Amino acid sequence: MAEEEDDPGFDEDLDDGGNGVDSGQGKRKRLFSKELRCMMYGFGDDQNPYTESVDILEDLVIEFITEMTHKAMSIGRQGRVQVEDIVFLIRKDPRKFARVKDLLTMNEELKKTLKAFDEANYGS
């Protein structure tokens, strides 16, 4: 099972503080604890979710991002992650696809509005 052995090794690379020498996954500093708690409450969990559940979720999210990044690096322009690649990878999942489209559209509109606002201010 070479793949399973790769995971703990890979997590060690991401370790910032360098304390997790032997076991990788547990000793890494928690990146999203606060935000994940708020998110879990927003999605329907209790106001104080269990720490173990938050930890499991964080590991899942990091695994998800890692996998997406690897896949995106292997398609389109190799070695780089671009938005088009992410959109392509997500195309089968309707919720995520719609969300990405919305976010990018809103970001564009926001940038346009801010740019127009700045130019108006600069002119006067």
Add this chain to the structure above:
Amino acid sequence: MADPARVRPEAGRPEPGEGSCSSTSSEPAAKPRSAAAAAAEEEEEEGSSSLHPSPAKKLKMEHDKKKEKRQKVDEDEIQKMQVLVSSFSEEQLNRYEMYRRSAFPKAAIKRLIQSITGSSVSQNVVIAMSGISKVFTGEIVEEALDVCEKWGDKPPLQPKHMREAVRRLRSREQSPNTKHKHILFH
């Protein structure tokens, strides 16, 4: 299940869920903008009021009509959402606010992606990835709540619910699964 966050134009600005309650609502900005756009489209239709418009004009008119219809449906949805939110209890309002405002910190996501690729990534990539990750956690939490209810337990969610939720999502292929290699010809 309709994602309420899809409807509002201002929903895309995720802010860190530190509990800060200053609500800078840009909703009033959305309404005058769409009203102005509708007025502009009406003017255009007035100009091409001849009996036999050219095919190009016809296409444009159809496109404008579709856009108007979509905007109207959007506005309907916005109104319905407003009615719904105005009837929330305090606990529901709290939860809704957390649902909208919670987001992953962009810096951490950017650092994570860059540590994997080894090169820098654009801001849009970070935005897209944070958005998808939030949807992903939502799917897991909702599935875990289903499992919890089905097993007769109560929230807060326990690790066994989360693991069962992930197992179900993976079997439905909604969650990435790298443990099995697809070998085509063997």
